[in-house]
Amino acid sequence: MTEVRLPGPVEVIGAGLLGTSIGLALRAAGVEVLLSDVSSEHVRTASGLGAGRPRAPEDRPALVVVAVPPDHLATTIVRSLELTDAVVTDVGSVKSGPVAAIAGHPEVGRYVGSHPMAGSERSGPLAGSAALFEGRPWAITPHDTSDPRAVGVVEALVRTCGGVPIRLSPAEHDKAVARVSHVPHLVSALVAGRLAAAPPDHLLLSGQGVRDVTRVAAGDPALYGQIVDANAPAVLELLAEGREQLDAVIAAVGRADRADLEALLAQGVAGTRAIPGKHGAPERPVAIVYVSVPDHPGELARLFADASAVGVNIEDVHIDHDPGRPVGLVQLVVAEDRADALVDGLHERGWTARV
Amino acid sequence: MTEVRLPGPVEVIGAGLLGTSIGLALRAAGVEVLLSDVSSEHVRTASGLGAGRPRAPEDRPALVVVAVPPDHLATTIVRSLELTDAVVTDVGSVKSGPVAAIAGHPEVGRYVGSHPMAGSERSGPLAGSAALFEGRPWAITPHDTSDPRAVGVVEALVRTCGGVPIRLSPAEHDKAVARVSHVPHLVSALVAGRLAAAPPDHLLLSGQGVRDVTRVAAGDPALYGQIVDANAPAVLELLAEGREQLDAVIAAVGRADRADLEALLAQGVAGTRAIPGKHGAPERPVAIVYVSVPDHPGELARLFADASAVGVNIEDVHIDHDPGRPVGLVQLVVAEDRADALVDGLHERGWTARV
Numbered sequence: 001m002t003e004v005r006l007p008g009p010v011e012v013i014g015a016g017l018l019g020t021s022i023g024l025a026l027r028a029a030g031v032e033v034l035l036s037d038v039s040s041e042h043v044r045t046a047s048g049l050g051a052g053r054p055r056a057p058e059d060r061p062a063l064v065v066v067a068v069p070p071d072h073l074a075t076t077i078v079r080s081l082e083l084t085d086a087v088v089t090d091v092g093s094v095k096s097g098p099v100a101a102i103a104g105h106p107e108v109g110r111y112v113g114s115h116p117m118a119g120s121e122r123s124g125p126l127a128g129s130a131a132l133f134e135g136r137p138w139a140i141t142p143h144d145t146s147d148p149r150a151v152g153v154v155e156a157l158v159r160t161c162g163g164v165p166i167r168l169s170p171a172e173h174d175k176a177v178a179r180v181s182h183v184p185h186l187v188s189a190l191v192a193g194r195l196a197a198a199p200p201d202h203l204l205l206s207g208q209g210v211r212d213v214t215r216v217a218a219g220d221p222a223l224y225g226q227i228v229d230a231n232a233p234a235v236l237e238l239l240a241e242g243r244e245q246l247d248a249v250i251a252a253v254g255r256a257d258r259a260d261l262e263a264l265l266a267q268g269v270a271g272t273r274a275i276p277g278k279h280g281a282p283e284r285p286v287a288i289v290y291v292s293v294p295d296h297p298g299e300l301a302r303l304f305a306d307a308s309a310v311g312v313n314i315e316d317v318h319i320d321h322d323p324g325r326p327v328g329l330v331q332l333v334v335a336e337d338r339a340d341a342l343v344d345g346l347h348e349r350g351w352t353a354r355v
Numbered sequence: 356m357t358e359v360r361l362p363g364p365v366e367v368i369g370a371g372l373l374g375t376s377i378g379l380a381l382r383a384a385g386v387e388v389l390l391s392d393v394s395s396e397h398v399r400t401a402s403g404l405g406a407g408r409p410r411a412p413e414d415r416p417a418l419v420v421v422a423v424p425p426d427h428l429a430t431t432i433v434r435s436l437e438l439t440d441a442v443v444t445d446v447g448s449v450k451s452g453p454v455a456a457i458a459g460h461p462e463v464g465r466y467v468g469s470h471p472m473a474g475s476e477r478s479g480p481l482a483g484s485a486a487l488f489e490g491r492p493w494a495i496t497p498h499d500t501s502d503p504r505a506v507g508v509v510e511a512l513v514r515t516c517g518g519v520p521i522r523l524s525p526a527e528h529d530k531a532v533a534r535v536s537h538v539p540h541l542v543s544a545l546v547a548g549r550l551a552a553a554p555p556d557h558l559l560l561s562g563q564g565v566r567d568v569t570r571v572a573a574g575d576p577a578l579y580g581q582i583v584d585a586n587a588p589a590v591l592e593l594l595a596e597g598r599e600q601l602d603a604v605i606a607a608v609g610r611a612d613r614a615d616l617e618a619l620l621a622q623g624v625a626g627t628r629a630i631p632g633k634h635g636a637p638e639r640p641v642a643i644v645y646v647s648v649p650d651h652p653g654e655l656a657r658l659f660a661d662a663s664a665v666g667v668n669i670e671d672v673h674i675d676h677d678p679g680r681p682v683g684l685v686q687l688v689v690a691e692d693r694a695d696a697l698v699d700g701l702h703e704r705g706w707t708a709r710v
Contacts, residue, residue, distance in 0.1 A: 117562050129709035134647050135684060137560050166559045176557030184546050184568040189623025190600045191539050194593060196626035202531035204521045205492050206630050207472050209571040213539040216564040218627040221620035225613045232608050238549060239605050245545045246601060250594050253587050258580045265576035268544025271551035272573040275561050292489050300672075301656075301663035308656035317655075317672040329490055354484035 004152030006160045008032040011061035011086070013076055015039075015046035018091050018116065019067035020128030023051030025161040028130045034059050046125040063153055066090035070230050074101035081107040087150040089114045089157065093177065094230040095141040095170035109147040112154045113170060115139040115177070116163055131162070138163030141170045178234035183242065185216050185224055186235070192217035208318065208331075286315055287339035289332045292352040293319075303330065303351065310345030312338045359507030361515045362417035363387040366410055366441070368431055370394075370401035373446050373471065374422035375483030378406030380516040383485045389414050401480040418508055421445035425585050429456035436462040442505040444469045444512065448532065449585040450496040450525035464502040467509045468525060470494040470532070471518055486517070493518030496525045533589035538597065540571050540579055541590070547572035563673060563686075641670055642694035644687045647707040648674075658685065658706065665700030667693045 009032035012019045016037075023033045023046060033052025037043045043054050055061075064080040066073060066088065073092050080088045081102070088111045090098060095113045102108055118136040138158040142151045151167075158165040168176060192214040195203060228235055245264070252260035293299050307314055316333035334342055339355050346353040364387035367374045371392075378388045378401060388407025392398045398409050410416075419435040421428060421443065428447045435443045436457070443466045445453060450468045457463055471493040493513040497506045506522075513520040523531060547569040550558060583590055600619070607615035648654050662669055671688035689697055694710050701708040 117560055127710065129645070131645070131647055131707045131709055134707070137562070139560060166556070168556065168560075172554070172557065173560075176553070176560045179549060179553050179557060180561045180565045183549070184565045186604055186620075187542055187546050188564075188568050189620050189626075190597060190604065191542050192624070192626030193600060193619065193622035194534060194538070194596060194626065195629050196622055198531070198534050198629065199527075200629070201521070201523065202527065202534060203629055203631055205472055205494060205523075205528075205531045206535045207492070209543075210535045210539045211630060212567045212570045213543050214623070214627050214630070215567045217620075217623035219620075219624075221617040221624060224620055225617040228608060228616060229611055229613055232611060236605065236608055239601065239608065241549060242545060243598070243601055243605065245548060246594065246598055249541055249545065250591065250598065253583060253591055253594070256584055256587065258584055261583060262576040262580040264548065265541075265544050265572075265574075265579055267548035267551055268569070268572035269547070269574075269576060271544075271547030271549065272569050274550050274553065274555070275558055275566060275569070290484070290486065292486055298663045300669050301659035304656035304659040308653040314655050316674045319671045352486045352489065354486050355482070 003159075004149070004156045006031060006156035007062035007153065009034050009059065009061050010063045010065060010157070011036060011055055011059070011080075011084075012052060012065045012067060013037070013080065014067035014069075015042040015051065015125050016067060017123050017125070017127045018118075018132075019065070020046040020049065020051045020125040021118075021130065021132035022065055022067065022091070022157075022161060024049065024128055024130035025133060026157075027052060029160045031160065034061055042125050046128065049125065049128060051125070051128060060084070061086045063157060064088045065157065066092075070094065070097075070226055073098050077111055078102055078105060081105060081110055086110070087112070087147075087153040089154045091116055092230075093227045095139075095173045097230055099141075099143045099170045103143075108143075109145050110150050111143075112146045112150045113141040113143075113173075114154050114158065115141070115173065116158075116161075117181075118163075133158075133161040133163040136163050137166050139173050139176075140165050140167050141173045142167070143170055174231050174234045175237075178231055178238050182224075182228050182231055182235050183238045185219065186228065186239070187242070188214055188217040189224075285336040286333050287336045287355055289334060289339050289342050289346070290354050291330045291332060291346060293330045300330070303346075306346060306349045306351065307332065307342060309349075310342055312342040312345070358514075359504070359511045361386060361511035362508065364389050364414065364416050365418045365420060365512070366391060366414070366416035366435075366439075367407060367420045367422060368392070368435065369422035369424075370397040370406065370480050371422060372478045372480070372482045373473075373487075374420070375401040375404065375406045375480040376473075376485065376487035377420055377422065377446070377512075377516060379404065379483055379485035380488060381512075382407060384515045386515065389416055397480050401483065404480065404483065406480070406483060415439070416441045418512060419443045420512065421447075425449065425452075425581055428453050432466055433457055433460060436460060436465055441465070442467070442502075442508040444509045446471055447585075448582045450494075450528045452585055454496075454498045454525045458498075463498075464500050465505050466498075467501045467505045468496040468498075468528075469509050469513065470496065470528065471513075471516075473518075488513075488516040488518040491518050492521050494528050494531075495520050495522050496528045497522070498525055529586050529589045530592075533586055533593050537579075537583050537586055537590050538593045540574065541583065541594070542597070543569050543572040544579075640691040641688050642691045642710055644689060644694050644697050644701070645709050646685045646687060646701060648685045655685070658701075661701060661704045661706065662687065662697060664704075665697055667697040667700070 011034040034055035318331040389410035673686040
């Protein structure tokens with residue numbers, strides 16, 4: 001399919017975080033944006049931010065983006081198909097539900113679902129940003145009867161917002177997000193929940209590992225409850241698999257079967273390697289350089305300036321906070337063959353660093 | 356108890372990653388170090404690095420640090436108690452086993468276990484570093500019949516190496532590491548294992564969340580199998596609790612019981628808040644500032660220099676790699692009341708940033 005240019009104007013229904021961010025990104029690209037929301041306050045705020053102008057009755061959008069809460073998705077999509085002759089998409093987290101709800105509608109060909117893998121801890125139009133989708137995966141989920149031109153228009157929307165289009169069927173999408181998002185979230189919450197039950201002095205031994213595993217569990221329970229609920233079939237299938245695996249681990253530990261235990265752990269190693277690497281390229285071998293950094297403003301800046309002077313590109317950074325002293329241990333992830341040069345260069349510049 | 360000065364010389368048995376790092380840290384503090392290892396090659400390498408000198412038969416250590424693999428811990432501790440009149444400690448990951456194995460020995464009072472919460476993806480003496488324990492928690496696990504002076508000596512060892520001593524009974528220690536390390540590791544491996552089974556295009560939707568949850572699962576299966584096996588009772592107790600919680604989640608999702616699901620997710624939120632904050636202090640409210648950063652050397656340095664110029668202290672950093680383009684999304688964690696100032700300051704300096 002040749003690349004379609006995004007037609008305008010684009011109507012955005014729902015001026016929350018996602019809708020406002022889409023409006024801002026499209027306006028930055030010079031596309032005309034029409035804003036609708038049940039809250040006129042939200043429309044005022046979003047248009048005040050430059051995300052578009054309030055939609056007028058005589059406006060004729062070429063594309064409608066439905067960015068309303070899950071419970072209102074299907075009805076809003078149907079209304080948009082009936083009240084306009086525009087291509088219609090939505091940005092909800094789960095894709096099979098809306099498709100099932102509008103199947104059989106005569107205009108269903110103009111609807112193509114989508115789902116940007118982007119968000120924020122904050123919500124509402126004030127949290128919106130033109131940069132929200134920059135470089136983020138954005139799933140496009142055509143159904144069997146989607147008009148190919150409509151698919152092209154939604155892909156043009158994604159590219160114009162700076163996202164990376166990834167095409168999947170609605171059912172595949174829902175299985176994918178169950179696996180890479182919903183189930184990891186639930187499991188993270190379970191591990192974190194056991195921490196809440198721990199004696200506080202046990203938690204003093206917490207290192208970076210448990211902090212990483214439980215980080216996403218800090219998300220809003222009401223929002224994640226709603227998302228998981230909407231994707232229940234795919235989530236339940238994976239949870240059932242996970243329960244079998246958990247039973248296998250319990251059995252292996254219980255009978256001190258190291259071979260079985262190692263095989264289960266080795267599957268985990270394989271899984272971490274299956275996640276696509278930086279910029280979708282295969283993972284390069286990397287090494288971690290540890291640096292002790294005093295905890296006051298400017299020290300990180302000095303560290304990065306020195307690393308840059310050494311000429312080593314930093315691929316990733318983690319800061320490991322220690323429980324007892326005002327020094328942080330910073331982990332700089334660099335290409336494996338550059339680690340020693342970085343350590344030497346940092347030593348020359350007075351840092352305590354090691355591989 | 357008044358603080359005890361670390362007596363010397365200190366014998367380190369096992370010149371691997373931990374033993375060599377302890378030798379290097381003690382030598383940096385001016386303490387005499389004697390090295391032993393079944394591999395004379397390891398002793399040569401470690402002493403070549405400056406971690407101490409090979410132990411001679413006439414040497415009389417005041418402290419013996421046993422840093423050998425788990426399977427050889429108990430026998431090496433007993434031999435050290437019998438061949439010297441020194442205080443003896445070990446640095447193994449699990450503490451009840453060695454204590455049980457040497458209980459009833461007439462010299463058991465001179466033994467006090469310990470466990471530094473530090474490590475590396477690499478192993479062997481060449482991976483050693485004097486900075487390995489800098490600011491890291493280091494558990495000290497006296498048993499009922501430990502000599503208080505011996506406890507003081509081990510605490511002096513920890514402080515001399517730059518670690519933060521945390522005193523727990525052996526049984527409590529093992530329960531603590533089961534909860535904050537071994538079980539999170541196993542669960543992370545289970546989630547990662549399900550990724551290995553996924554269609555590759557599903558993994559294109561992977562975001563920072565699943566990367567965080569599965570990061571520790573990349574660890575060596577043989578090593579973690581051995582550690583989990585040694586701590587089987589505490590691990591099994593928590594896995595059984597986790598299985599009940601998983602069943603509760605499956606039931607809640609299965610019957611679309613949002614209240615139950617939200618309650619389980621809310622326990623997770625409480626757990627993330629229970630992890631001690633930076634430097635052991637209560638967590639301050641923080642906000643995340645997102646910045647788009649081109650992926651070439653020097654850009655991170657420029658970002659940190661600009662953040663520093665704005666006068667905002669960066670509490671933590673995450674880099675979210677996108678699957679399709681040479682721009683990374685960097686998350687700067689800052690005090691909540693400084694986030695807007697940072698965004699404004701970065702905008703003035705030409706960055707694309709948002710809260």
